[in-house]
Amino acid sequence: MKYAPTLLISLILVASLSACGKQEAPPAPEAQPDPNLVSVQPDFLKRLKIAPAGEGNAVDTLRVPARVSADERLIARIGAAVTGRVTQVHAVLGQKVKAGEVLATLHSTELSAAQLAYLKAVSQESLQRRAVERAKLLFSADVISAAELQRRESELAQAQAELQASHDQLSILGMTEGTIRKLSANGNVHSLSDVSSTIDGQVIERKLTQGQVVQPADALYTVADLSHVWVVAEVPEQQADLVTVGEETEAEIAALGGRRINGQLIFVADTVNPSTRTVTVRMDVPNPDRSIKPEMLATMLIKSKPRRQLVIPSSAVVRNENQDYVFVQKDAQQFVLRKVTLGEENNGSVPVVEGIKMGEKIVVDGAFHLNNERRRKELEG
Numbered sequence: 001m002k003y004a005p006t007l008l009i010s011l012i013l014v015a016s017l018s019a020c021g022k023q024e025a026p027p028a029p030e031a032q033p034d035p036n037l038v039s040v041q042p043d044f045l046k047r048l049k050i051a052p053a054g055e056g057n058a059v060d061t062l063r064v065p066a067r068v069s070a071d072e073r074l075i076a077r078i079g080a081a082v083t084g085r086v087t088q089v090h091a092v093l094g095q096k097v098k099a100g101e102v103l104a105t106l107h108s109t110e111l112s113a114a115q116l117a118y119l120k121a122v123s124q125e126s127l128q129r130r131a132v133e134r135a136k137l138l139f140s141a142d143v144i145s146a147a148e149l150q151r152r153e154s155e156l157a158q159a160q161a162e163l164q165a166s167h168d169q170l171s172i173l174g175m176t177e178g179t180i181r182k183l184s185a186n187g188n189v190h191s192l193s194d195v196s197s198t199i200d201g202q203v204i205e206r207k208l209t210q211g212q213v214v215q216p217a218d219a220l221y222t223v224a225d226l227s228h229v230w231v232v233a234e235v236p237e238q239q240a241d242l243v244t245v246g247e248e249t250e251a252e253i254a255a256l257g258g259r260r261i262n263g264q265l266i267f268v269a270d271t272v273n274p275s276t277r278t279v280t281v282r283m284d285v286p287n288p289d290r291s292i293k294p295e296m297l298a299t300m301l302i303k304s305k306p307r308r309q310l311v312i313p314s315s316a317v318v319r320n321e322n323q324d325y326v327f328v329q330k331d332a333q334q335f336v337l338r339k340v341t342l343g344e345e346n347n348g349s350v351p352v353v354e355g356i357k358m359g360e361k362i363v364v365d366g367a368f369h370l371n372n373e374r375r376r377k378e379l380e381g
Contacts (some may be wrong), residue, residue, distance in 0.1 A: 036337040037330070038374035049365035050329055053358060056311035058351035060304040061344040066233035066251060068296040071242055071284070074225035076199045079218050081174030084108030084193055086212045091221065093206050097197045103221050104195040104208060110171050112191040115183060118166040122184055125163040128156040159178060202223040204294070226294070229287045231263065233300040234278035242302050243268050243281050250301040251283060253292065260286050260301075261292070303346070310352045316364045318371045327363040327370055328356060335363060337369060 040048075055102050059363045084106030091103040134350050135152040138144045174193055183189070205222035208214060235243055243249075247265045267282035283300065285292060317340075318325045324342050327335040340355025356362065362368055 001292060012097055013275060021313075034336075035378050036374075038327075038337070038370065038377060039334050039335060040370070040373060042333070044094050044270055044373065045333065047366050047369055048363050050361050051364045052314055052361050053310060053352065053356050055308050055358070056349055056351075058309035058311055058349075059306050059313055059346045060345070062237055062239050062302040062304070064233040064300045064302060066231050066283075066298040066300040068253070068292055068294050068298055069230045069232055070204070070224045070226065071230055072292045073230050074201065074228060076197070076201070076223050077219040078103065078195060078198060078221040078223060080106055080193065080195050080216055080220060081172065082106065082108040082111045082193050083215050084110065084191075084213070086208050086210050087192070089208065089210050091197075091203050091206070093203055095203045096201070097203060097223060099197055101197050102194045103197055103203075106195065106214065107191050108173075108193045110189060111175075111193050112189050114166070114169050114173055115189045118163075118180070118183065118330045119187055119189070121159070121163040125156070125159040128159040129145045130145070132156045143268070185369075195220060197221070197223050198225055199225060202230040202290075224294075226287055226290050226292075229292050229294065230266075231261075231283040231284050231298050231300060233281050233283075233298075234273070234276060235281050235302065237272050237277050239302065240268075240272075240279045242304055243279070249283055249303070251285070251331045252301065253296055254298070255293075255296050256291065294295040309343075310356075310358055312352055312356075312362065313364045314348050314350050314380045316362055316367055317342065317350060318367050320371070325371075327358060327367050329361040329363070337371070338375060 085108075086104055087107050088105040089103075090105070091101075092095055097103065132149075132152050135144060135149045139146065139149045167180060170183075171177075175183075201223040202225070203221060204224050204226075206220070207218070208220045214220060243265055245265055245268050248262060249261055249265055250260050251262050263283040263285035265281060266284045267280070269280040272279055281300070310327065316326050318327070318337070320337075324340050325337050328338050328339055330336050338355055341353040343351035343353055
């Protein structure tokens, strides 16, 4: 047949094309190792402590903004007892003072006038007392009547009342009993009045300068004993049942590097602030080194009542790129780094919100070394 060569050529071409389509496929890429999986040798296992995750007492911590304030029971606002002009300033800000120590001296014409009135009352009382003594002698000699004796006794009583009133006025103006007796004895009037501290403490505020005229209503100094301070916070009313007077609690102070301080709740308000829907609570904190300053910002840490929950030791937690992980045992020599969500640490334990289940075996001691081993093998890759 004349078409046979043509058919033969076509068959040869089809066979060639089929052979080209049957080339071998490229090999599949090798599986990459899991970077979170680490295998260790038996001698390394001796450095690890493995235990099943179990239940424990979990405590939530409520963080409430707070501030430091001076203990109002240990603070005194001190003013002048008289109207006068400041002639000397003895105490400055930050100075430690004792009760009775003179802080400033005033010149007061009001004080000298009151002293003159007192001396006049002393003289008048003495005169009327002698008059009554004479009247009694005259009455016994039948020289004067009983009515005259009674009149002079009435005048003595009035003089004694005026003397007591002027004595009380000097006490109000700041003179001590000893100073008043000394004035009665020598009759020397002076116009200087001292402004003295009423408590032991430290001057935390001063509002006077030399030459200034001051009034009794003016608060010239504030003296505080800062050996104890208060931390005051506003607790949302929904969590008000977590705070009870007498409980021990903690606070963090950012200005002291986030240092935690311990104290006792000494006050929980009986009412809710209608504007903020919060309850005022107050914590008493010892401050022997005076490192805690009034008006520092703080955070009060209020713990909830304990409840049963899955907890793990804090030593089991590995921090990596701001995430929490634990090592879960896969088999005798293999461990998997698993991400977990945790609650607030309390007494060396931390509650687990999610990530592992009850009974799973985890590395509770040595997790840091195991993670270093994992990273080393990952780098060697």
